[in-house]
Amino acid sequence: KQEVTQIPAALSVPEGENLVLNCSFTDSAIYNLQWFRQDPGKGLTSLLLIQSSQREQTSGRLNASLDKSSGRSTLYIAASQPGDSATYLCAAKNFISNFGNEKLTFGTGTRLTIIP
């Protein structure tokens, strides 16, 4: 059974700093790994998706890496801004049947606060 862990649960950093969020997973037979952002009381917004054959993906100030062998992924945020304050969740995708039925296993998230 896949288990996904995100540590720390909360993180506060001053505006302008670069930061790294961590995600670990127990079953390396993933199809992809995805990072989401969730604002308070809202749904999830996909930030980056890394296929199992890829090592990293970049979008603007965000860079996500994937190391399947060690069961780790990181989300790097450059030059942080107050608008980056949110909860960040990672999710590992596994297939659970031969028909393409998928399952995302989520971490519990890291609540990020950027201090102006």
Add this chain to the structure above:
Amino acid sequence: DVKVTQSSRYLVKRTGEKVFLECVQDMDHENMFWYRQDPGLGLRLIYFSYDVKMKEKGDIPEGYSVSREKKERFSLILESASTNQTSMYLCASSLWTGGGAMIGASDTQYFGPGTRLTVL
């Protein structure tokens, strides 16, 4: 852009009531999902559906049922609401990937805004 909508943002019900949560997606996605999100437990999969009238249990199906009569709509039903079903409910949809060996482009799940359900 993909749009996933949920019928209510906030809902308050009483113990024992039958509760319907509706989810609609506009991108002709085959897969649809219902999750609940609780502090410290993260998102947990309740049920999913990969086609009309098809459903599969997730990790925590007890106390819930689902209905998918049309491709764009996936309903979550609480037959007799209980206080431990107070939670944030999130619906998601995704394109069918055609099987594990037929890998296509990125295939993210798209989420709705969530329904905060309180059972008194």
